[in-house]
Amino acid sequence: MSKNTKINSTEKQEIPDELIITDSSLVLIVLHDKKKLILEQLLEKDMTIQDLRQSIGLNPGTIKRHLDDLKKNNLVFESRIEKNDYNITMKYYRAVARSFKIRIQIP
Amino acid sequence: MQTNTKSNQKSSTFSETKMDFKIAWQSLKGNYKAFIGTVIFAGLALFITLITLTSILILIVALIPTISVDEFFGKFSNNFGLSRIFRILIGLIAISIFYAFLNSQHGLAYDIMSSGEMFTEFKNSFAYFKKYWWQYPLLTFFLMIINTLFSLGYRFENSGSHIHNYPINIIQISLNIGELILFFIWFLLFIHTFPSLTSQGSFKRSYTESLRIIKSNPKRVISTWGTFFMIFVIPLITLGFFAEHFINLYLAIAFGIDFIFVIFIGFPMLSLLARGIYNNVEFQRFKPDLEEKIEGN
Numbered sequence: 001m002s003k004n005t006k007i008n009s010t011e012k013q014e015i016p017d018e019l020i021i022t023d024s025s026l027v028l029i030v031l032h033d034k035k036k037l038i039l040e041q042l043l044e045k046d047m048t049i050q051d052l053r054q055s056i057g058l059n060p061g062t063i064k065r066h067l068d069d070l071k072k073n074n075l076v077f078e079s080r081i082e083k084n085d086y087n088i089t090m091k092y093y094r095a096v097a098r099s100f101k102i103r104i105q106i107p
Numbered sequence: 108m109q110t111n112t113k114s115n116q117k118s119s120t121f122s123e124t125k126m127d128f129k130i131a132w133q134s135l136k137g138n139y140k141a142f143i144g145t146v147i148f149a150g151l152a153l154f155i156t157l158i159t160l161t162s163i164l165i166l167i168v169a170l171i172p173t174i175s176v177d178e179f180f181g182k183f184s185n186n187f188g189l190s191r192i193f194r195i196l197i198g199l200i201a202i203s204i205f206y207a208f209l210n211s212q213h214g215l216a217y218d219i220m221s222s223g224e225m226f227t228e229f230k231n232s233f234a235y236f237k238k239y240w241w242q243y244p245l246l247t248f249f250l251m252i253i254n255t256l257f258s259l260g261y262r263f264e265n266s267g268s269h270i271h272n273y274p275i276n277i278i279q280i281s282l283n284i285g286e287l288i289l290f291f292i293w294f295l296l297f298i299h300t301f302p303s304l305t306s307q308g309s310f311k312r313s314y315t316e317s318l319r320i321i322k323s324n325p326k327r328v329i330s331t332w333g334t335f336f337m338i339f340v341i342p343l344i345t346l347g348f349f350a351e352h353f354i355n356l357y358l359a360i361a362f363g364i365d366f367i368f369v370i371f372i373g374f375p376m377l378s379l380l381a382r383g384i385y386n387n388v389e390f391q392r393f394k395p396d397l398e399e400k401i402e403g404n
Contacts, residue, residue, distance in 0.1 A: 050225045060226035081223055086130050087386040091223030 005083045013079075019097035027102055029073055034058065035066045039075065039095055046079040046094040067093055075100075124330040127387075131379035134219045135372070137226065141215050142375035144229035149208035150370075156201040164193055203244040210243035211235040212375055213301040216382035221306065235305070242310055246300050253293045257286045275352055287344060295321055295332055301378065302385035312393045316385075323390040331380060339373035 021027060029035055037056050041047060047055070052063050070076040071093075079094035135142060168179045179186050214235025218227035248255075299320045303313035321328050343365050350358040 048225060053226075060224070061228045064224060064226075086126065086383065088130070088220045088225065089223040090225060 015094070016097045018099050018101060020101045020103050022103055022105075024104060026073055026075070027104065029069065030075065030100055030102065032066075034062065035070055038063060038066050039070065039100070042076060042093055042095040043098055046092040048090050048092055050090075052093075120326045120330045123327050123387075124334055127331045127380055127383050128334065128376075130383050131376050134216070134379050135375050138215065138219060139375075141227045141229045141232070142212055143371055145208060145212055145215065145232040146370055146374060148229075148232070149205050149211075152208050153201050153205035156204050157197065160197040160200060164197065203241075206244040206247040207236050207240045208232065209374060210239070210247060210301060210378070212378040213243070213305050213382065214239070216302070216378040217305045219379070220382050220386055238308075239304065242304055243301070245310075246297075246304065246313070250294065250297050250300075253286065253290045257282070283344075283348065287341070291332070291336055294336075295328055298332065298377075298381055299385055302382045305382075306385070307393055307395055309393075316390070316393065319390045320385065320388060324384075324388040327388060328384065331384060335373075335377065335380060339369050339376070343369050 021030060030039065037058075038052060041052055041055055049060050049063050049067070052058070052067075053060050056063075067076060071078075074096060076093050076095055079092045082090050082092070084090060165176055168174055168176050174186060179190050181187070211232035215227040215232055218231055219225060297314070297317050299317035300313040303316040304310065307313060307316070343362070346358065346362040346365050349355075350362040
């Protein structure tokens with residue numbers, strides 16, 4: 001049984017099933033190999049940087065930089081902050097939607 | 108019944124100490140590049156500062172026509188007092204920079220255990236150096252006050268003779284053990300100023316919190332730091348003492364190996380253990396400034 005203590009949570013926030021991306025600048029971000037990989041992991045559950053490292057094998061520093069980019073562009077958010085048994089603070093991230101669709105119309 | 112409670116308390120304190128070391132070791136293993144990089148950079152900074160400042164001093168002395176460089180730095184020079192002040196000053200500046208970088212490891216420990224990201228990078232130590240460039244060295248000088256006083260005492264007592272010329276007798280050994288015990292007590296009182304300063308950003312609060320930690324959790328603090336001293340400090344002091352007195356190649360090599368072990372493993376473990384204890388024990392904490400401001404609004 002987990003003894004983790006929640007110190008901040010936005011779990012009640014409703015996560016939409018779909019987000020349609022129409023902004024062309026966001027398309028490049030979503031299609032970036034590593035960012036896409038990270039985003040895929042965060043579609044169904046929230047994860048810490050260490051969880052992401054274990055599942056995709058990237059360096060935590062690289063993951064952090066991509067997460068910051070995704071956060072800046074409102075594609076990912078900090079879902080909750082918890083403390084574990086030893087009071088180590090753990091920040092969880094989650095995608096802002098359960099799936100992303102790209103729709104670009106020219107003109 | 109009473110015996111059982113006492114033994115349970117003992118095993119609980121020991122298991123907490125075991126947990127402190129386990130978490131600190133795991134954190135060090137996962138972030139060893141950042142910690143080792145910081146130690147190497149601190150050493151380089153010390154070396155470069157010493158070389159640069161000494162070169163500048165030599166250049167300035169060389170430009171003064173009435174003083175020759177040899178005479179200025181010579182032991183029997185008329186300017187010996189002045190050159191000594193400059194040499195002490197250069198040493199102080201270099202060691203302060205070294206301590207500031209070395210103790211940036213407390214910032215790295217904060218990144219791992221308190222920031223929420225659970226990892227750190229070497230470049231972050233520069234940010235902590237910039238933020239606490241004068242507080243970290245000052246805290247270190249304060250922590251080392253016992254050793255400095257004893258070291259000065261030995262010098263005055265022996266009129267500056269080299270340490271291996273000191274007699275080894277029961278008084279000398281008792282003095283060394285006394286110094287170690289006093290240093291340990293002083294260390295217990297003030298070691299948690301480092302994690303507290305990194306969390307709170309306040310010099311005054313860090314001393315108050317450090318004293319509160321030892322007051323509220325004496326057993327845990329003594330047990331964890333006692334183990335730390337037994338692994339890292341006592342072997343180094345003992346080897347150093349014998350290597351100085353009995354000039355012996357094997358002792359000198361053993362001392363060198365232990366010194367590297369302490370610098371690369373001991374110092375990172377110190378910052379991670381201090382952060383772990385600071386986070387994990389119950390005591391009356393100050394709220395960080397930012398939280399207070401938010402609540403005040």
